[in-house]
Amino acid sequence: MAKQYETVIGLEVHVELATKTKIFCGCSTAFGGEPNTHTCPVCTGMPGSLPVLNKQVVEYAVAVGLATNCKITQYCKFDRKNYFYPDNPQNYQISQLYLPICRDGGVEIELENGEKKTIGIHEIHMEEDAGKLIHDEWGENSLVDFNRSGVPLIEIVSEPDMRSAEEVIAYLDKLRIIIQYLGASDCKLQEGSMRADVNLSVREAGASEFGTRTEMKNLNSFKAIARAIEAEKNRQIDLIESGEAVIQETRRWDDNKEYSYAMRSKEDAQDYRYFPEPDLVPVEISDQWLEEIRAKQPEFRTQKLERYEREYHIPEYDAKIITESKKMADLFEETVAICSNPKKVSNWLMVETMRLLKEHDMEPEEIRFTPDNLAKLINLVDGGTINSSVAKQVFEQMFEYNTDPEAYVEEKGLKMDSDEDGLKKIVEEVIASNPQSVEDYRSGKEKAIGFLVGQTMKATKGKANPGMINKLLKELL
Amino acid sequence: MELMKLTAVETGKKIKAGEISVEDAVNAAFEQIETVEKDVNAYVTVLEKACVLEKAKEIQKKIDSGELTGPLAGVPVAIKDNMCTEGILTTCSSKILSNFKPAYTSEAVLNLEKAGAVIIGKTNMDEFAMGSTTETSAYGATKNPWNFEHVPGGSSGGSCAAVAAEECSCALGSDTGGSIRQPSSFCGVTGLKPTYGTVSRYGLIAYGSSLDQIGPVAKDVTDCAVILETIASYDQKDSTSVKREEYDFTSALKEDVKGLKIGIPKGYFGDGLDEDVRKAVLEAAKVLEKKGAVLEEFDLGLVDYAIPAYYVIASAEASSNLARFDGVKYGFRTEEFRGLHNMYKKTRSEGFGAEVKRRIMLGSFVLSSGYFDAYYLKALRTKALIKKEFDRAFETYDLILGPAAPTTAPKLGESLSDPIKMYLGDIYTISVNLAGLPGISIPCGTDKKGLPIGLQLIGNCFEEKTMIQAAYTFEQSRSYEGPKMVQR
Numbered sequence: 001m002a003k004q005y006e007t008v009i010g011l012e013v014h015v016e017l018a019t020k021t022k023i024f025c026g027c028s029t030a031f032g033g034e035p036n037t038h039t040c041p042v043c044t045g046m047p048g049s050l051p052v053l054n055k056q057v058v059e060y061a062v063a064v065g066l067a068t069n070c071k072i073t074q075y076c077k078f079d080r081k082n083y084f085y086p087d088n089p090q091n092y093q094i095s096q097l098y099l100p101i102c103r104d105g106g107v108e109i110e111l112e113n114g115e116k117k118t119i120g121i122h123e124i125h126m127e128e129d130a131g132k133l134i135h136d137e138w139g140e141n142s143l144v145d146f147n148r149s150g151v152p153l154i155e156i157v158s159e160p161d162m163r164s165a166e167e168v169i170a171y172l173d174k175l176r177i178i179i180q181y182l183g184a185s186d187c188k189l190q191e192g193s194m195r196a197d198v199n200l201s202v203r204e205a206g207a208s209e210f211g212t213r214t215e216m217k218n219l220n221s222f223k224a225i226a227r228a229i230e231a232e233k234n235r236q237i238d239l240i241e242s243g244e245a246v247i248q249e250t251r252r253w254d255d256n257k258e259y260s261y262a263m264r265s266k267e268d269a270q271d272y273r274y275f276p277e278p279d280l281v282p283v284e285i286s287d288q289w290l291e292e293i294r295a296k297q298p299e300f301r302t303q304k305l306e307r308y309e310r311e312y313h314i315p316e317y318d319a320k321i322i323t324e325s326k327k328m329a330d331l332f333e334e335t336v337a338i339c340s341n342p343k344k345v346s347n348w349l350m351v352e353t354m355r356l357l358k359e360h361d362m363e364p365e366e367i368r369f370t371p372d373n374l375a376k377l378i379n380l381v382d383g384g385t386i387n388s389s390v391a392k393q394v395f396e397q398m399f400e401y402n403t404d405p406e407a408y409v410e411e412k413g414l415k416m417d418s419d420e421d422g423l424k425k426i427v428e429e430v431i432a433s434n435p436q437s438v439e440d441y442r443s444g445k446e447k448a449i450g451f452l453v454g455q456t457m458k459a460t461k462g463k464a465n466p467g468m469i470n471k472l473l474k475e476l477l
Numbered sequence: 478m479e480l481m482k483l484t485a486v487e488t489g490k491k492i493k494a495g496e497i498s499v500e501d502a503v504n505a506a507f508e509q510i511e512t513v514e515k516d517v518n519a520y521v522t523v524l525e526k527a528c529v530l531e532k533a534k535e536i537q538k539k540i541d542s543g544e545l546t547g548p549l550a551g552v553p554v555a556i557k558d559n560m561c562t563e564g565i566l567t568t569c570s571s572k573i574l575s576n577f578k579p580a581y582t583s584e585a586v587l588n589l590e591k592a593g594a595v596i597i598g599k600t601n602m603d604e605f606a607m608g609s610t611t612e613t614s615a616y617g618a619t620k621n622p623w624n625f626e627h628v629p630g631g632s633s634g635g636s637c638a639a640v641a642a643e644e645c646s647c648a649l650g651s652d653t654g655g656s657i658r659q660p661s662s663f664c665g666v667t668g669l670k671p672t673y674g675t676v677s678r679y680g681l682i683a684y685g686s687s688l689d690q691i692g693p694v695a696k697d698v699t700d701c702a703v704i705l706e707t708i709a710s711y712d713q714k715d716s717t718s719v720k721r722e723e724y725d726f727t728s729a730l731k732e733d734v735k736g737l738k739i740g741i742p743k744g745y746f747g748d749g750l751d752e753d754v755r756k757a758v759l760e761a762a763k764v765l766e767k768k769g770a771v772l773e774e775f776d777l778g779l780v781d782y783a784i785p786a787y788y789v790i791a792s793a794e795a796s797s798n799l800a801r802f803d804g805v806k807y808g809f810r811t812e813e814f815r816g817l818h819n820m821y822k823k824t825r826s827e828g829f830g831a832e833v834k835r836r837i838m839l840g841s842f843v844l845s846s847g848y849f850d851a852y853y854l855k856a857l858r859t860k861a862l863i864k865k866e867f868d869r870a871f872e873t874y875d876l877i878l879g880p881a882a883p884t885t886a887p888k889l890g891e892s893l894s895d896p897i898k899m900y901l902g903d904i905y906t907i908s909v910n911l912a913g914l915p916g917i918s919i920p921c922g923t924d925k926k927g928l929p930i931g932l933q934l935i936g937n938c939f940e941e942k943t944m945i946q947a948a949y950t951f952e953q954s955r956s957y958e959g960p961k962m963v964q965r
Contacts (some may be wrong), residue, residue, distance in 0.1 A: 024714065041579075041580060041581055044806065045801045045806065046561075046580065046581070046682070046807075047567070047569075047574070047577070047579070047682040047683075047801065047802075047807075048560070048678075048679065048680040048681055048682045049560065049580070049680075050678060050679050050714060050715050050716065050717075051680070051716065052713065052716050053716065066725060079798050082796075082797050082800060082844070084800065084803065084821055086803075086805045086817065090801045091798065091800035091801050091803060092800055116672050159783060267904060271845055271846050273796075273797070273841060273846075273847070273849075274844075274846050274849075275793055275794075275797070275845035276685040278685075278686035278715075278717075278794055279683075279686050279716060279717065280716050281717060329809060344953050385582070399699055405519045412881065
């Protein structure tokens, strides 16, 4: 019988923080910009320049730590990690080794089968990002752009608690939603504002010792992560089965080829010669500061899910989708506060909003319409001022330009037509000019009435009260 | 050239009184440079005279209009070549920065410029401030103006020699393990190292970040107090900068040491101390006693541990601080190379001198995994214990008195062959940096060969005023004497 193997996975997740300025200088963190324009003596490693810590970085790191149940190191320090590479202007990175800002936390993940599991967080530390190398493909030169140099990062190091790609993705998603709720980062894997390195080893089921692990880099999507985990697990099992040893090394995943290759092994692993950063003073987080950050923590998804069920009585499925993003959840709650119709608000968000987001390839954060306008639209439908097909048309307008629906309906004359005498005349005309359908209906083809309703709507430019048309048609036929 | 005999404050007064112009002062400095610089080699860069005279005119206007009223307005100053000066070559006396012109000016120099001081040049130093003789400079050794066969000390040897040889009115130096006080002692000038955090390090090219501090080099205590008052500031760009309660140092320029308790560490007068130095320093102590100070010998612990702790900490920091000099972004890059790593290796092999390489290797070693605890952490613990020893001493004494260096200036070429011996010469100055304390070296005589001897006073943290007052009081007992060899 073939041996059973267990996969053991730990993650190192880098998250780019959403501060306006860099971690150790006042330069902008904005994306884009001509190369080396968001730079100064500090983030280009000019001789004599000195780092000054951006307090917002500490606040975000503490907020993430609190949200992931970590212990906050109220007296923490920065250390230098020494290594030579041209994207790193000082040839050392300011990071944290000995006293990281958060330790010993964990988050609960929920799997497809409803099972819950806690993934431990070993530590979270603050550090600076490096610049970017641009290699000239034809010439012999490489160029370096320091615009990203000094952009603040936190590195979240998990315990080796995950056993499958599903758990890894559930964990990453949990982190992503927590951090987005905090506004600490937009956490986009594709754009690199969230990066995950996967440490993976396999062992025989039931073994107590861990196997030799490898570290996988360059994973730019959840799909790539799942594929890389599967491939690496199989690669290691194949090695073991054929009597070869797994080598502790860093590997780079090529998602196009669905293959990874070794970047460097432990033998040539560098000695980073960490030591306390003498240019910065220790960070002291007072009880008061800690409490201030704690007080600013938002209501997270887990709490929202419970409350939505209790307070709004919307289906769990809807609640889950709405709370995926804080923007969506806020929009939901604010709209409900105005129009007191949770189910209708949820429907607009679940159906039309989701459809248009997908069509426009937009994130919920980019939604432009206000809760106020969505509430007005719902009230217009509820009050019988417009019918549902007009409502969709108005919604599209609102989605695009945040148009006030009341003003728009007024301006475009979209109010529902419920004038029975007027509609009766139109219905009569429709019947007169569509003898075939009338014939079909009368001979028992119930569906034919749909065509006649459509024709009437067309004749009224979609404004007719659909219930009334149905009633009139049935009467006249 | 008579003008150059004046102190910086005297020069400033004459300018303010309209007796001389800023241009006169600048011309006098240049004239002296033209006469003696070929023998002294105090400068790496002397600025273009025409440019400096242009600047002098601007400053003169501001003085005339009443915009500049400070004591240093119009005074010609020299800056150690490890402080960044915008658009002006800043080499750290290293080949690796042979073409480096910074894009910004260091905070301390900016403060001097705001006060109207006129920069005339950048002074020679031991490469990256590593050395005690100014012989490790890539631009040739500086000579001691008292005797050209002797070194000026280091690493601020250029600044001290320039002041002694009257090639500027005063200068800025930097002190990591005695680099202001020891060459001041060797050159017969006054040099002050402030409490760590008093003068911004922003723009000072780091050697040992936790120990480096900029300070004044001048002819007398008054100049030092005035310069310190000018350059000291709380600077948000330097996280280790300290917001002090006051930045007044000149009010301490009073002749009064009555009742001042001065401790004399017995360990500072043991083996290895030159007899002439011992005599001169103890005589200086007696002068202070006569003026009312209370002297007492005491045991300062851990004196012997300061040097090893210092060389571990400073080298460790230096190995990391100097990593940025790699030929990628600025400075020297080797001409021929194959690939990135070869470029790094060749650039750094060719760009750094022997002493710098020695300390980078030492520093990299003590930070390596497996050695970090045994060397670096132990050195940090030693540093903390040394600080405690001083704290204990300052519970009893207002000041500590000793020599600035165990000998007078050695001959050129005698020191580099035996680095350990050279390192041991820092014994009286190094612990002051480890403890972050202020220290001052003031001339207190000469040895049999006619070379100057320096008296060192050490204050408690932030107690520069006590130190300045005692130094000023001592100074009143003698008149300033410049070196004979360059005197006309």
